[in-house]
């Protein structure tokens with residue numbers, strides 16, 4: 458976003474975070490996730506932002522690690538998740554599971570804490586979202602702790618959906634995919650970057666294989682970091698289910714998230730969306 462601070466060299470301490478929490482300076486922005494075939498909005502991801510007293514926007518890479526380390530991530534998340542859930546429920550009301558989903562980012566420490574299941578249940582109930590419309594995004598690190606898998610299994614049994622974020626970045630525990638309750642595989646944007654590198658002769662084959670892997674474990678694949686039209690076409694050709702990135706829309710206020718993007722049929726968007734969602738997600742009759 459313009460005016461945002463990437464934060465090179467910026468250190469955030471716990472006292473500063475506590476003050477910002479008291480002044481409710483954290484809020485969500487939203488980015489759409491679109492069906493790769495029809496360009497129909499499937500869901501939105503809430504991304505944390507912090508606007509300090511000087512009016513400058515601070516990006517999460519700066520304050521999320523500090524919030525995790527200082528034990529304040531739960532409180533920061535509350536300022537993101539609640540407003541995000543209410544905004545999504547207000548823009549797309551109704552109890553249908555096939556309305557656009559809301560993805561929230563969950564830190565590994567939050568999964569290991571005791572309260573995640575209750576907190577997520579309250580979040581959905583307070584906002585009036587059916588559990589099927591709430592996606593919890595977690596990085597691959599959670600795959601290593603058996604306790605996390607129990608929590609995620611419990612959440613899925615309640616109807617919530619689970620996404621593995623940044624898949625393929627760092628060490629992938631492929632064998633763990635077997636035991637993980639999983640609905641969505643979010644493929645790291647490095648794979649899309651590689652598509653454009655001449656030295657990446659195998660990039661297409663690799664992305665195709667990752668998509669096939671996602672399908673093999675019954676997950677929807679969302680390819681992240683799509684910035685250009687040709688990348689979008691490549692992803693579609695390689696079989697990716699859904700796309701997210703600057704080409705489809707930058708993170709911003711919820712009302713700026715388009716319901717459809719280029720190439721989508723204009724008329725009867727809701728019927729197409731239902732068809733796209735039904736094709737992609739576990740069919741939950743509601």
Ligand code: C2E
Pocket residue numbers: 488503504505516517518521534537562563564594622623646681682683684701702703704708
């Ligand atoms: P993420 O979950 O992988 O989110 C996607 C990041 O990629 C976002 O950065 C988004 O703005 C950026 N992005 C989207 N499309 C493109 C694109 O086409 N090209 C490029 N180069 N980047 C793109 P953002 O908003 O700065 O968030 C960074 C990370 O901070 C997130 O990565 C996530 O790991 C973390 N984060 C954000 N919000 C929260 C939160 O509420 N809780 C927790 N625990 N972590 C959060």
Ligand code: CA
Pocket residue numbers: 502562594622
């Ligand atoms: Ca994410």
Ligand code: CA
Pocket residue numbers: 622623643645681
């Ligand atoms: Ca990601």
